[in-house]
Amino acid sequence: MASYLRLSVTDRCNFHCLYCRDKFSKKYISHKDILRYDEMLRLVGIASQLGIGKVRITGGEPFIRKDLSGFLETLRSKFPEIALSITTNASLIGPCLPVLKNIGLSSLNISLDSLDSKTFANLTGKNDLGTVLSNMESALAMGFKIKINAVAIRGITDLQLDQFLQMAKVLPVDIRFIEFMPLGRNTLWNENLFLSANEIFQKASRQANLLPVVNKDKTSESFSGPAKMYEVQKWKGRVGFISAMSNLFCERCNRLPITARGALRTCLFADKEYALKGLLRNSKITDDNIAKVIRQACHKKPLGSELMLKKKNISIINSQMASIGG
């Protein structure tokens, strides 16, 4: 049974990252089809009864959803035992940081794929690198632990590795390079842009003496698996590598992604969904009924590694990451 719920609170986003979204489409799910906060709270309650101990809030960009802070406060007070975490592009978090601190959130996962403002703007469609960096610095000053996720893209990450390493040298942040995955239609994906975790590791190793860190924290997995983390003597931060493609971790996968539409997906690499929203909105359906559906879905969980082989890495699913949440 899974132990980690990934809750996508919206498919909307103020960025249009080329590796994540369909370049030809800006269509969003209509408001009535998005799970309401009360429905999410009910779902978390059911998941908690099933033994789920960790919830990650994701999106789209979670902070674009109205009154996310209020929702997080309620989530925290109703389920104090659940480990809560958030993945964000960090462009909108500034005003929300005090609330996040108040509810006891200790770390933030920030997606940041380029430290060059032009490349950042080209990749995300927004000229917001300065805001992201300044929000990140505010979060660090308030004591949040920061994990940066950078999608590894050939021609970008390899050319900007120096800047990322310099950041890890001077700031107490974990920078984790994640392999580019062929998810969704009409994204930037192209086999030639794939840069393996091993290749970046080799390049980084030539520039710094990377010493492996033993991972004792079993909850520190990113959406795509555990990061192999390295430290360097006298550096404030660390660097890590996530082989989301070259070393799939399906056998150990413990996550249950819920899409913004309120559908349960049991594998990132399969389009199969279990529509929970209809069940949540049907007054005759009990929590036990929904729990049963979730349990059965988990038993039928496919192995993404096998699906990947069948599709030969070409756009393995139709849904884009922004609607699944990862």
Ligand code: SAM
């Ligand atoms: N908007 C938030 C953000 O960017 O952090 C949360 C949602 S975003 C879909 C979650 C994660 O998915 C981000 O870290 C992003 O880098 C990652 N992602 C999106 N598309 C990807 C792809 N094709 N390959 C690898 N990671 C991807």
Ligand code: SF4
């Ligand atoms: Fe938005 Fe995050 Fe996708 Fe970028 S990666 S488009 S910030 S959802």
